[in-house]
Amino acid sequence: MNLSGRLVDAFLALHETRRFAVAAERCHMSPSAFSQLIGRLEQQVGARLFDRTTRSVSLTPEGEVFAEGAQRIAAEMRATVHELRDRAQRRSGRVVVAAPPSLAADWLPRQMAEFRGRHPGIDLRVADVVADRCLELVRRGDVDFGLNALRGEESEFEARLLRDEPFYVVCRAGDPLAARRRVRLQDLKGLPCIQTTRAGSVWQQTQQLLQQAGMRDTGLEVNQLGTLGGLVAHGFGVGLVPGSALQLCQREGVAAVPVADPGVARPIYLVKRRDRSLSVAAQAMWDQLLADAGRPRKGRAAAAR
Amino acid sequence: MNLSGRLVDAFLALHETRRFAVAAERCHMSPSAFSQLIGRLEQQVGARLFDRTTRSVSLTPEGEVFAEGAQRIAAEMRATVHELRDRAQRRSGRVVVAAPPSLAADWLPRQMAEFRGRHPGIDLRVADVVADRCLELVRRGDVDFGLNALRGEESEFEARLLRDEPFYVVCRAGDPLAARRRVRLQDLKGLPCIQTTRAGSVWQQTQQLLQQAGMRDTGLEVNQLGTLGGLVAHGFGVGLVPGSALQLCQREGVAAVPVADPGVARPIYLVKRRDRSLSVAAQAMWDQLLADAGRPRKGRAAAAR
DNA sequence: CACACTTACGATATTCGTAAGGATT
DNA sequence: AATCCTTACGAATATCGTAAGTGTG
Numbered sequence: 268m269n270l271s272g273r274l275v276d277a278f279l280a281l282h283e284t285r286r287f288a289v290a291a292e293r294c295h296m297s298p299s300a301f302s303q304l305i306g307r308l309e310q311q312v313g314a315r316l317f318d319r320t321t322r323s324v325s326l327t328p329e330g331e332v333f334a335e336g337a338q339r340i341a342a343e344m345r346a347t348v349h350e351l352r353d354r355a356q357r358r359s360g361r362v363v364v365a366a367p368p369s370l371a372a373d374w375l376p377r378q379m380a381e382f383r384g385r386h387p388g389i390d391l392r393v394a395d396v397v398a399d400r401c402l403e404l405v406r407r408g409d410v411d412f413g414l415n416a417l418r419g420e421e422s423e424f425e426a427r428l429l430r431d432e433p434f435y436v437v438c439r440a441g442d443p444l445a446a447r448r449r450v451r452l453q454d455l456k457g458l459p460c461i462q463t464t465r466a467g468s469v470w471q472q473t474q475q476l477l478q479q480a481g482m483r484d485t486g487l488e489v490n491q492l493g494t495l496g497g498l499v500a501h502g503f504g505v506g507l508v509p510g511s512a513l514q515l516c517q518r519e520g521v522a523a524v525p526v527a528d529p530g531v532a533r534p535i536y537l538v539k540r541r542d543r544s545l546s547v548a549a550q551a552m553w554d555q556l557l558a559d560a561g562r563p564r565k566g567r568a569a570a571a572r
Numbered sequence: 573m574n575l576s577g578r579l580v581d582a583f584l585a586l587h588e589t590r591r592f593a594v595a596a597e598r599c600h601m602s603p604s605a606f607s608q609l610i611g612r613l614e615q616q617v618g619a620r621l622f623d624r625t626t627r628s629v630s631l632t633p634e635g636e637v638f639a640e641g642a643q644r645i646a647a648e649m650r651a652t653v654h655e656l657r658d659r660a661q662r663r664s665g666r667v668v669v670a671a672p673p674s675l676a677a678d679w680l681p682r683q684m685a686e687f688r689g690r691h692p693g694i695d696l697r698v699a700d701v702v703a704d705r706c707l708e709l710v711r712r713g714d715v716d717f718g719l720n721a722l723r724g725e726e727s728e729f730e731a732r733l734l735r736d737e738p739f740y741v742v743c744r745a746g747d748p749l750a751a752r753r754r755v756r757l758q759d760l761k762g763l764p765c766i767q768t769t770r771a772g773s774v775w776q777q778t779q780q781l782l783q784q785a786g787m788r789d790t791g792l793e794v795n796q797l798g799t800l801g802g803l804v805a806h807g808f809g810v811g812l813v814p815g816s817a818l819q820l821c822q823r824e825g826v827a828a829v830p831v832a833d834p835g836v837a838r839p840i841y842l843v844k845r846r847d848r849s850l851s852v853a854a855q856a857m858w859d860q861l862l863a864d865a866g867r868p869r870k871g872r873a874a875a876a877r
Numbered sequence: 878c879a880c881a882c883t884t885a886c887g888a889t890a891t892t893c894g895t896a897a898g899g900a901t902t
Numbered sequence: 903a904a905t906c907c908t909t910a911c912g913a914a915t916a917t918c919g920t921a922a923g924t925g926t927g
Contacts, residue, residue, distance in 0.1 A: 270649050271576035287907060300893045302908055307892090312653055314660040318849045321901045321906045328716075328851030329659055336652025343648055344575050347641025348617055354634055355619040411633075544623045546633030592882060605918050607883055612917090626881045626926050 272344050274308045275337045281305060281317065282334055285324045353388070360548030361390040365404045365413035367468060368492065369512035370535070371395035375414065378559060382552055389548045398468035405538055411549035412539040414556075416468035425541040429560045431532035434476070435523040437499050437506040437516055444505070445522035452480040452528050459504035461487045461495050472533055473507045492516045509533040577649050579613045580642045586610060586622065587639055590629045658693070665853030666695040670709045670718035672773060673797065674817035675840070676700035680719065683864060687857055694853045703773035710843055716854035717844040719861075721773035730846040734865045736837035739781070740828040742804050742811040742821055749810070750827035757785040757833050764809035766792045766800050777838055778812045797821045814838040 273294070280290035281301075291301030309316050316330035326334060353359040362382075366375045371393055379391050394410050401413040405424065418426035436455065438444045444454070460482040463469045470488075477484070485504045489495045495506045496516030508516060509532075513523050537553055539545060545553055578599070585595035586606075596606035614621050621635035631639060658664040667687075671680045676698055684696050699715050706718040710729065723731035741760065743749050749759070765787040768774045775793075782789070790809045794800045800811045801821030813821060814837075818828050842858055844850060850858055 268653055269577045270653065271578075272574045273576075288905095297894050298907075299895080299909085303892075306908085312656045312660070314656055314852060315849070318847070319907070321899090323847065324907090325847070327849050328854070329656060332659065333652060333656055336648060336655065340645060340648045340652065343641060343645045347638060347645065348573060348575065350641065351617045351619050351634060351638055354637065355617070542623070542628065542630065544620070544632050547619060549633070602919050603882075604884085604920080608917075611883085624882065626924090629882090 268311055270308075270311065270340070272341070274304065274311070275341050275344070277301060277304050278308055278316065278333070278337050279341055281324065282326065282330075282337075287319075287324065355547055357386045357548055357551050358388040359390075360388070360546055361392065362546070362549045362552045363392040363394060363410040364549075364552065365394040365396055365401045365410040365415070367398060367401070367414065367416070368395050369469075369509060369515065370414050372511070372515050374511055378552075378556055382555055385555075386548070386551065389551075391552075397464060397466040398471065399466040402538065405540055408540070408543070411545055412537055412553060415536055415538050416472065416533050417538075418534075418536045419538055423541060424538050426536040426538045427557060429535040429537050429556060431534050432509040432511055433532050434473070434507055434509055434526040435513055436526060437495065437508055437513070437521060437523050439499060439502060440520045440522045442505070442522065444524055447524055449525045449527040452476060452526065452531065455480040455482050455505070455507075457481065457483055459483045459485045461485055461489065461498050461504045461506045463492065463495065463506075463508070464488060464490045468533065469508060469512070476507060476531060496521055511535075573616055575613075575616065575645070577646070579609065579616070580646050580649070582606060582609050583613055583621065583638065583642050584646060586629065587631060587635075587642075592624075592629065660852055662691045662853055662856055663693040665693070665851055666697065667851070667854045667857045668697040668699060668715045669854075669857065670699040670701055670706045670715040670720070672703060672706070672719065672721070673700050674774075674814060674820065675719050677816070677820050679816055683857075683861055687860055690860075691853070691856065694856075696857075702769060702771040703776065704771040707843065710845055713845070713848070716850055717842055717858060720841055720843050721777065721838050722843075723839075723841045724843055728846060729843050731841040731843045732862060734840040734842050734861060736839050737814040737816055738837050739778070739812055739814055739831040740818055741831060742800065742813055742818070742826060742828050744804060744807060745825045745827045747810070747827070749829055752829055754830045754832040757781060757831065757836065760785040760787050760810070760812075762786065762788055764788045764790045766790055766794065766803050766809045766811045768797065768800065768811075768813070769793060769795045773838065774813060774817070781812060781836060801826055 277290065277294050280293045281287065284290045284293065287301055288298050291298045294301060296304070305317065312333060314329040315327050316333055318325050318327055350359070364375070375393060379393070382389070383391060394404055396404065398415055398417060401415040402417065402419045402424065404410045405413045414429065418424065436444060436450055444450055460477050462473070465488065487498060487503060489498065492508065492512050492515035495508070496518050498504065499506055499516065500518060500520045506516065507526070517523065537556060539553070582595065582599050585598045586592065589595045589598065592606055593603050596603045599606060601609070610622065617638060619634040620632050621638055623630050623632055655664070669680070680698060684698070687694070688696060699709055701709065703720055703722055706720045707722065707724045707729065709715045710718045719734065723729060741749060741755055749755055765782050767778070770793065792803060792808060794803065797813065797817050797820035800813070801823050803809065804811055804821065805823060805825045811821065812831070822828065842861060844858070
């Protein structure tokens with residue numbers, strides 16, 4: 268017993284047209300092949316489905332029973348295949364990406380807008396989370412992939428470096444540092460430092476840098492970069508933030524200067540579960556992000572002013 | 573694009589077992605063939621459905637989408653095919669037969685009981701109607717076939733003679749006729765006659781006979797044969813009824829004597845629509861009735877007493 | 878190197894189309 | 903005689919199994 272979509276379609280075609288010849292044509296077949304096909308169908312279901320004389324074709328009582336099932340089967344098949352085709356063609360689907368607040372503030376939305384232009388049918392979502400939760404979301408499958416400074420366990424996650432973000436010192440506009448085109452870590456020695464939350468990747472990375480640089484710990488630790496900007500503006504200290512986060516703390520009276528030391532940068536990885544492949548939609552987004560990273564960098568990260 | 577039941581089953585098997593080899597065996601195939609089959613499926617739906625390394629097999633996001641549809645499709649197919657198989661095997665179905673009150677009173681129920689014994693799953697119904705409505709029910713498809721003294725239009729109906737029923741004269745037990753083993757029409761001359769309803773086949777046939785015999789019209793016309801029995805018992809006249817109807821008018825003080833004239837009989841036809849075939853269930857009943865008619869007649873129609 | 882899926886390729890089975898056959902009007 | 907479905911039969915296609923190949927742990 269093996270019903271095939273073609274068998275069902277043929278049945279329905281004959282049911283509707285009540286003509287072998289017409290139904291055969293609709294199914295792109297010769298009348299002969301079509302007749303044999305109906306014969307096979309009847310044999311497979313074990314009952315005659317059509318009463319046929321040369322004059323008329325009509326359903327037997329069993330045929331009527333089958334017709335109802337056939338319609339449901341055909342509908343399910345159509346729906347399922349279409350759904351899948353749509354996803355494969357990127358005409359539908361959903362992509363959920365986890366990203367740190369810095370990237371979620373501007374760069375990622377820009378990417379999403381571009382993606383939406385290309386694939387209007389795909390539903391886009393973003394989970395803006397601190398680094399700590401990013402890998403967790405990826406692991407649980409709550410997001411398709413994540414943008415993160417940590418690439419996770421090699422065995423569990425698959426990561427691709429998207430780019431390295433330079434760090435910036437955020438200080439008061441009046442600060443001597445603000446006049447410089449770039450600074451080095453050693454220049455920061457003894458300066459009061461405002462930290463971001465420990466859950467974020469920035470803290471996890473800058474913690475080392477601050478100690479290397481010998482900066483002074485103010486004890487201030489903010490969850491939102493906007494808060495950092497405010498504290499800096501009012502003289503509580505300086506901050507060390509990656510380029511993409513600049514916009515969030517930039518404001519009147521605040522300046523930013525890139526840190527020039529080689530190797531001082533925040534990597535941004537695309538991270539996915541190693542054991543699961545991306546949906547077609549997610550893969551398209553992943554590819555786009557990667558392609559963008561490969562493009563010659565335009566004036567990203569509103570350069571220091 | 574052509575989904576087949578096998579393809580869907582294979583998909584589900586692999587989904588459940590997560591092993592090509594095991595799933596292949598469950599589908600009675602070599603691992604190789606199974607692999608190719610999954611490959612074809614993926615090609616047909618246009619998306620990769622499984623992530624497979626030699627170590628593990630799991631669904632892709634598209635595979636998960638497909639899995640839901642596949643389960644519905646498989647369920648529909650199973651249900652539809654089973655339903656049809658059951659009907660073809662006479663394990664389910666329904667038969668509705670139209671019959672005149674006389675046959676519906678005893679003979680038909682007996683046949684139905686026998687049929688039910690053979691095919692307990694088949695739902696049996698009977699429409700006990702006068703001859704006038706019988707063909708109408710058959711025409712409208714309200715019944716699968718009818719038992720009737722009229723065979724209907726040759727072009728519209730297909731009829732098979734089931735048997736010829738002899739007529740009986742129903743009279744008071746004290747009547748001189750009651751003592752005879754059989755009578756002839758000529759013996760009835762001048763006797764007061766009680767008729768059955770004009771809508772029934774009995775009236776339609778006996779009307780002629782009564783005139784031939786020269787009986788006297790009492791003006792009495794009953795709908796129920798029981799009424800006829802009552803009228804006869806109380807001396808209102810005699811009745812002329814077919815064998816199968818005897819039981820309905822038989823009672824204390826009433827006797828019945830067969831009419832011996834050759835050719836004086838009521839034919840009982842099985843009648844169906846010519847342009848529609850019977851359901852498997854109905855055909856089985858039809859065949860049984862026909863077979864019974866062919867069997868040597870046992871003491872049907874509680875002989876005259 | 879052992880296991881599990883895939884690919885190659887010849888064998889087999891289905892399915893198709895052309896053409897002849899049969900039935901109905 | 904015309905129309906429409908079915909059967910016959912060789913051809914094309916699809917599917918299968920054996921066996922070799924490939925990648926992973």
